Amino acid sequence: MVKRTRLDDSDCPVARSVDTIGDWWSLLIVRDAFDGSRRFGQFQRSLGVAKNILAARLRALVAAGIFEVVPAADGSAYQEYVLTPKGRDLFPVIVALRQWGETHSFTPGEPHSRLVDRLTGRPLAPLRVEADDGRAVEPGDTVVIKVDRESPRAKSG
Amino acid sequence: MVKRTRLDDSDCPVARSVDTIGDWWSLLIVRDAFDGSRRFGQFQRSLGVAKNILAARLRALVAAGIFEVVPAADGSAYQEYVLTPKGRDLFPVIVALRQWGETHSFTPGEPHSRLVDRLTGRPLAPLRVEADDGRAVEPGDTVVIKVDRESPRAKSG
DNA sequence: GATTGCTGGTAGCATGTTGCAACTAGGAGG
DNA sequence: CCTCCTAGTTGCAACATGCTACCAGCAATC
Numbered sequence: 001m002v003k004r005t006r007l008d009d010s011d012c013p014v015a016r017s018v019d020t021i022g023d024w025w026s027l028l029i030v031r032d033a034f035d036g037s038r039r040f041g042q043f044q045r046s047l048g049v050a051k052n053i054l055a056a057r058l059r060a061l062v063a064a065g066i067f068e069v070v071p072a073a074d075g076s077a078y079q080e081y082v083l084t085p086k087g088r089d090l091f092p093v094i095v096a097l098r099q100w101g102e103t104h105s106f107t108p109g110e111p112h113s114r115l116v117d118r119l120t121g122r123p124l125a126p127l128r129v130e131a132d133d134g135r136a137v138e139p140g141d142t143v144v145i146k147v148d149r150e151s152p153r154a155k156s157g
Numbered sequence: 158m159v160k161r162t163r164l165d166d167s168d169c170p171v172a173r174s175v176d177t178i179g180d181w182w183s184l185l186i187v188r189d190a191f192d193g194s195r196r197f198g199q200f201q202r203s204l205g206v207a208k209n210i211l212a213a214r215l216r217a218l219v220a221a222g223i224f225e226v227v228p229a230a231d232g233s234a235y236q237e238y239v240l241t242p243k244g245r246d247l248f249p250v251i252v253a254l255r256q257w258g259e260t261h262s263f264t265p266g267e268p269h270s271r272l273v274d275r276l277t278g279r280p281l282a283p284l285r286v287e288a289d290d291g292r293a294v295e296p297g298d299t300v301v302i303k304v305d306r307e308s309p310r311a312k313s314g
Numbered sequence: 315g316a317t318t319g320c321t322g323g324t325a326g327c328a329t330g331t332t333g334c335a336a337c338t339a340g341g342a343g344g
Numbered sequence: 345c346c347t348c349c350t351a352g353t354t355g356c357a358a359c360a361t362g363c364t365a366c367c368a369g370c371a372a373t374c
Contacts, residue, residue, distance in 0.1 A: 007181075011269045013258025014251060015186050020262065024162070024361090025264045031171045034296045040322050041174040049162070050362050051354060055323055063260075078321065091296050093257055094171060096250040104222075106242045107179065110170045111305045114224040114254055114299025124179045125287040127249040132190050132282045139191045143275045148171040148268045163360075181332090197351055207333050212352055234341060235350065 011028070011146070020064050021090070021097070025049055027056050030066065030087060031094050039079040096127050168303070177221050179246070182206055182214050187223065187244060188251050195230070195237040223247070253284050 007019035021027055028047055037043050043053050058081055061067045066087035072078040083090075100117055106112050116123050129137045164176035176182055183205055194200050201211050214311035215238055218220050218224045229235045240247075255272055275282050286294045 006263075007185075007364090012188070013255045013262060013269055013271075015185060015258075016262035017254040017258035018181060018184055020180070020258075022163075022181055022184065024175060027175055027179065028164075028172060031169070031226060034299075035301050040250050041320090044322090050364090051323065052325085053361065054359095076321090088296055089257055089260060093250065093253040093288055096172040096253045096284070098170045100246055100250055101172075101174035103179075103246065105165075105170060105173040111303070112170055113301050113306050114170075115299050117292075120288065120290075121302075122289050124294060124299070125289045125291065127253070127284055127286065128282065129249055129252050129310050130282040131277065132275075132279050134282065135274075137274060137281060139245055141275050142191075142272050142281070142294050143279075144270050144272050146194050146268070147271050198349085200349090207335090208352065209334090209354080210332065213332095233350095 007116070017093075020029070021061075021093075024056070025053060026061060026066075027090075027094065029054075029057055029061065030083070030090050033067070033083050033087065034091065034094060038082060039078065040081070043081075061087075092127065097123065099124075099126055140156070168228075169261050174250075178218075178223070178228060178250075182210060183223075184251065184254065186211070186214055186218065187240070190238070190240050190244065191248065191251060192222070194217075195239060197238070200238075218244075249284065252281065256281075256283055272284065 003126060005013040009146070010019075021030070025047065029043055032043055032046050037046055037097070040051075040054065043049070043058070044051055050056075055105050057148075062069060062081070063085055064086075067081045068084050069080055072080050095115065102112065102114070114123060116139065131137050131141075160201055164172040165303050167173060178187070182204065186200055189200055189203050192203075194203055195206075195216070197211065197287070200206070201208055204211070206214075215224060216300075219226060219238070221243075224238045225241050226236050227239055229237050252272065259269065259271070271280060288298075
């Protein structure tokens, strides 16, 4: 690329999200954070990523407000990377990717990791896209509109 | 990179998903497909992506079973790219990214596109991660386990 | 308190990937 | 038949990624 084509000025939220976290490692770093990783070395060993890449990604994720740097919890002079609320809000994204991968990228019976409810040990329910009244919504039931100026309340009912 | 670090043999479904669709353009192509794009030129104009990149991405997405190539619906001799069921299953991923982007990547009142229920014109409900009994689940309520050999029924359930 | 080891990074280099532009091949329309 | 449109492919330049080596600060040990 002459310049990786910035998408951060697109008016599509998907494009901006992809621009922020749409590279190979960022989502996996976030996934590891959900899984308990906090220290540079934890991410590095868990992901097997080169340290310069990890350092660059963490810097970008901190700059994007997804992680924040805090003093280490164990009293040492090191620092840790913890998810901000914005970062924690990526949980549905990770779960969606995980469920899609479980369904379509593994043969039945193939070993894989699984995200389960800590209380029951059972897998989570499949994510369900719903209208605001709870009806299940499929791709064809939706339409993309352009909101030129956010109106305080929905205009069409 | 010496070689973009394949993740397709990871035992984590998130990693495999990211390996398949985790580049800058694939998810946006899928998003456009949900939005009605079917032809090469439609994707190209809508995304502003270089044609060689688009061609490579579409090829990869077809190879991954996310798109399939079909004869054009308008009777012309050209072909079209339509989502397979596997591709349509990415809907929650797109919705999750869209909702995250709407929440965190736009200032209030900033113009943006929005995905709404075709029937009511109202935005969709926020995605909710739930346990299999319907309880809302947050990141801390979950744990990642390793499934070495898929058992036909849950063992601790 | 100097040395050794660990943690957390940076620097240099080779290579892969992206992107732009130019070019090509076949279909559509007049 | 000539021209434009669609759907790509190819070549080159720039940037990103990955590996390895290197470096700085903390920690524990002697």
